[in-house]
Structure formats: C-alpha cells, structure tokens
Amino acid sequence: MDSIVVKGGGALSGAIPISGAKNACLTLMPATLLSEEPLTLTNAPRLSDIGTMTALLQSLGAEVASMQDGQVLAMSSHKLDNLTAEYDIVRKMRASILVLGPMLAREGHAVVSLPGGCAIGARPVDLHLKALEAMGATLDLREGYVHAEAKNGLKGGTFEFPFVSVGATENALMAATLAKGTTVLKNAAREPEIVDLADCLIRMGAQIDGAGTETITIQGVDRLGGATHPVVADRIELGTYMLAPAVAGGSVELIGGRRDLLTAFVEKLEATGVSVEDTDAGLRVTSQGRAKAVDVTTEPFPGFPTDLQAQMMALMCTAEGTSVLEETIFENRFMHAPELGRMGAKIDVQGGTATVTGVEQLKGAPVMATDLRASVSLILAGLAAEGETVVSRVYHLDRGYERLEDKLSACGASVERISS
Ligand code: EPZ
16 A cells, blocks of 8 residues: 655645546546437546546446546447446445436436445435435335336426435436426535536536526436536645645645635635635635634535545644634544644544644654545645654545645655555
8 A cells, every 4th residue: 555755844836737526527427327429528537536437337338438648538328238336346436326317317227336334424325315216216225235216217306405415416417317307406516516517418418407506407308419528627626735835835826726616715715814816827825824723614515615624624733723623514524633633733523523723833743544535634734744744545545636746746845655
C-alpha cells in the first residue's frame, strides 16, 4: 500500500488545474444504460472510482472505451446482456447503485447488489427504492440483492423525498426520463452534479425542468439518443485545493474553479480572513496570515458541503480561536479528528459536533487515512505542520484526487508518494 510523505514548510505559490467532478462522472456514466446510442463524456477525471464504474458497466454488457489518457469516456449500451450488478463490484463503490434506475427504466428488470455501508455511515438506499416504487416498480430484497421489476415499463409518478438524497435523486431522475407520463420529484437534491446530469440527459433528448431546484419535473419519452457531454468541474477538489494556501500560506490560482459551485464554502473561507479573487482562468486564493476560527454546519447544497468538512477542520486546527463544526449529513464523519490529534490538534468530538481549539503549530506524525475526504485533510494539515507527516492507506485518496502529489508539488509543496 502506498503512503504519501508531506514535509511541512514554506508558503505555496503556483496554479492547480481542477479536474472533472468524480461525483458527476459517477452518475453520468450509468446514463449510458438509458440509450442504445453512444454517450461520450469529456473532461472525465482519472480516478480509481471511474475505473470501478467502467468495470461495472462492462459487466452489464456496455462498451466503455477510455481515451486521451482517461479524459474521454466513449460508451455505448447498444445491447445489455447481463442485468445483474454483482456484489463483488458494487461493494467496492456505493455509487454502483446508480445503475439500478437506468437499467430498470430501459429493460423493465434489474438485479443490483445492495452496496452495504462504508466508513462514514450505514448509507442505506431506501429512498432510491421508494422513489422507483412511486414510478410503479416492484422491488424485492433477496440475499443482499435488490430485484426490481417494471413489466410494462415505469410510469410517471410523484415522490417527495423525506430528506435530501443526492444519489436517490439521481437514480429517480434517470429512471423518470423513460417512464410513461410525468414524474415530479419534490425535495430533490440541488447539487451542481444533479444539474450536470440533467444537462446531459436533455442533450440525449430527455424532457426535464427544474434541475437545481427542489422540484424536478420530468416528461417521459419513448427513447433517448446519444450525446457528447463535458463533465462539470469538481467543486470538492476545488474546495480542497483552495484550502491548501489557506493552511500553508501563500497564493494559488485554481484553474477552472467556479465560485458559483461553492458559494457557502467560499463565504466561510473568506470569513476566516483568506482572500478569494475571481481571475480569467478561475479563482485565486491568498492567505492573509493566521486564519480566524469560524463555525461550520454541513448541509445539502447550496449549504456548506459535507465533503469539505474534514478539509475545513484541517484549517481550523491552527486557526485563531475555537470553531464548532456540525456534521448533519453522515453519522460517522469525524474519523480524521483522532488522526489530526496525533499531530497536536485539539479537537473534542461529541456525536455530530466537533469543537476545535486552534493551536499555533501542528507537528508532523505518521497518520492513517480512513476515508476519501479524511485522507486529504491529513495531507492539508501536513502542509503546515513542523516536520514530516506520513499518511498511509492512500488508496482512499486515489478514489477522488487525480495526481494529488503532482498538483501540490507544482505549487512548491513537499509531497511525495512512496510505495511500500
Ligand atoms: C453523494 O453520496 C456523494 N457521492 C457523497 O460524496 C456526498 O457526501 C453525498 O452525496 C452528500 O452530498 C456521490 O455522489 C458518488 P446522499 P450519496 O444520498 O448519494 C442518507 C465523496 O466523498 N440516505 O445524499 O450516497 C445517507 O445515509 C462522497 O465524494 C438514506 O438514509 O449521499 C446520508 O446520511 C462521500 N437513505 C444522507 O442520506 C437513502 O436512500 C445523504 O446521503 C439515501 C441516503
């Protein structure tokens, strides 16, 4: 297993290109199952999760060709010869559940393994299933698999999500494009990845109104065509790298960064005293000295993203004052806290609330990655820590960050991958 060694030290200076969004790509790829025509994605990120989704789609009979060093995914589901998404692939990546809606809508039948939980929580899929039932599907849970049927095809229905779910909104949105009649999704997720998915589906011939708002209306069509679609910029990668100069000092330009993808996060970052300027190429973040402590509560979009909570905590560890971070989306998303504690951070976790008392300086230490976003918060903390930080189990990182060590090293950080 690889580790990443970070030597804390000087301020950063340079530019970081922002890649296509992992969480957009992972829902855009299953959309190919909705059509017999080719779907090509450009600006695709080169991440291990994309490889997992590629393997899953290929196991169903879809063709997926990765071109231009992985930045273009040419897909075609002319014929699906297997309608079962097996456990051994699904268990590796929860987003695999996103093949359920499209497969069911296209074929009237789908068998998908339940994904099971993960480090940050139980992460059930009950809302995915309820939304599909509202479109006339019958769903049976047998031996760890969802057996979904819609013999005469799905039919338009209305479903109100009891709370916001990104994945369930995506599954329902894709399924509804081929349902007979009109589907209305209420209290839908509003994330930019939902808007990107809707844009792609509309390019394929779907009739969708309201993506990005809490009510999405879909008029089903008989079939969808092909399309070529650019994956939207990754707002979580963007926020992560905006925090690098904030933690380490200096000034970094984020190429392709868009403020509108992260308004709540940018407002919080500016409240710590960090400056964020729009540039022709994206956003420039410049540290103005020691950050001030701010309080953060994670919320569905357009609120502060849960996927940036761990990274923000890394900044709060050396901020002036005490900050309170509330994690309202997942039940176990503070696993980075004890690892940051090994570096000298003062963090008190009580249930879904972490209270961070800023210290002057963290000290480098061997630490362990536990999940994707926790791992990168340890890297960020290492940028400003005195001495060397060795982050182990970085396979977590490779799921969501393309060439992280190259991108940070290009800005003067001492970040090196070592294979053990
Ligand atoms: C997506 O996960 C993202 N993953 C997550 O990013 C992100 O943290 C999350 O949305 C919230 O923004 C992808 O897009 C691939 P949810 P998802 O359904 O769809 C509960 C990362 O680091 N819930 O919005 O699984 C669930 O347990 C990952 O890139 C149910 O109870 O998230 C959670 O507590 C981590 N029943 C809450 O809702 C359901 O049927 C929000 O989950 C579905 C969800």
